[in-house]
Amino acid sequence: MRYRSYTVKNFRTIPQVEKYLTEKQKFDIEVVGQVFPFKVNNYVIDQLINWEDPLNDPIFRLTFPQKDMLFPEHYELIARLLKNGEPQEKIREEANRIRMELNPHPAGQKYNVPEVDGIKLHGAQHKYKETILFFPKQGQTCHAYCSFCFRWPQFVGINELKFAMKEVDVLIEYIKRNPEITDILFTGGDPLIMKTSVLKSYIQPVLEANIPHLKTIRIGTKSLGFWPYRFTEDEDAQELLDLFRQIVDRGYHLAFMAHFNHYKELRTDVVREAVDKILETGAVIRTQSPVLRHINDSSEVWATMWKEQVSMGMIPYYMFMARDTGAQHYFGVPLVRAWNIFRDAYKKTSGLARTVKGPSMSATPGKVRILGVSEIFGEKVMVLDFLQGRNPDWVGKPFFAKYDENAMWLDELEPVEGEEFFYEKELREMLKLEEEKV
Ligand SMILES: *Cc1c(COP(=O)(O)O)cnc(C)c1O
Ligand code: SF4
Helix, strand or coil, X not given: CCCCEEECCCHHHCHHHHHHCCHHHHHHHHHHCCCCCCEXXXXXXXXXXXXXXXXXXXXXXXXXXXXXXXCHHHHHHHHHHHHCCCCHHHHHHHHHHHHHCCCCCCXXXXXXXXXXXXXXXXXXXXXXXXXXXXXXXXXXXXXXXXCCCCCHHHHCXXXXXXXXXXXXXXXXXXXXHCCCCCEEEECCCCHHHCCHHHHHHHHHHHHXXXXXXXXXXXXXXXXXXXXXXXXXXXXXXHHHHHHHHHHHHCCCEEEEEEECCCHHHHCCHHHHHHHHHHHHCCCEEEEEEEECCCCCCCHHHHHHHHHHHHHCCCEEEEEEECCCCCCHHHHCCCHHHHHHHHHHHHHCCCHHHCCCEEEEEECCCEEEEEEEEEEECCEEEEEEEEEEECCHHHECCCEEEECCCCCCCHHHCCECCCCCCCCHHHHHHHHHXXXXXX
């Protein structure tokens, strides 16, 4: 299959867009597509979206910009500029201003930049002891873009953090000097957007370094959802599978972290073939997704998705909350509601799908899970715990927040007792130290 991609510049040439969308819908896409990244490809268009009813189709919602992703005043502003035929520079300027109002850099992503002998590894992040995140430079884009993406600033070019790097040697040195690191996670964007030869240039030196404490190579990717041909018929598909096998043969655990948002993404012939081929290499596929309004905010969807993943040989791993950036107001689901969706879905599966954890917020102090709603002495409370913490000792200790049905993020919650949560004082001190480094 030849890869064809479309953006806000040429989406009107997609035959299904011409045929099924109204002029108003197309204009809305054009307006919102000035602010948020928009990219879609022929696989998503031809095999995943039901064009008879696009507004009720989760994959259409996942990839095409929607009018209400922008606040009304922002929408009106861009719409007016477009209607008046203002120059592209002017529109870009206004779009940038709007983007800056949408919390483009949530959850302290500038912190925890690793350093070796005074050389900073911009393009890596080491927040939790065991796992170092690595953002290969050529992997900072995707086969299509998710409308809710929290990495959206790097796709529209306003990410001054430049989470991408080339210096594999420095990375290897850093891992060598930090024996607590067992996992390296290649992430993006989507690292599997890279040609296999480029990916190899990152992975092979790591394998050849033979670092005894490094046990796991993780690859975070949406390619099974957006372009499964990456593993079947792309010209370097076989070479990629061979690389996977080589990683496994070397004695590493290859953890393929697959991003799926809906069971519809599991049902094409090509995705099934791709999953089989990846599993044949000895890799283990774990799955993760945020819970998103308009896309997958029902327990039926999650239960079905987890069950089908298990029967295909994949392991459900994380349910995330939509981050507090970009169009969170549009995609966000309140914590209490997310927990209800999680619990109802969890109840409907066999124990084999209950490997999944969540719903979890990737917040500044760590990954905080909502364990549920309970009552202490007649007062309704929310129970939370850390799945990952900046301080590993925070993990697994339940703590309480005042019940708030509408809260969507940790910073909207208040402790039941006292002024602040148990970790907050220590977190402030940790961030102050980090601040002195950056
Ligand atoms: C989620 C995450 C990891 C991996 O955490 P696991 O719970 O081991 O999957 C590592 N680093 C960061 C910054 C993360 O957000
Ligand atoms: S695949 Fe991941 S990084 Fe790429 S657009 Fe979707 S959420 Fe963002």
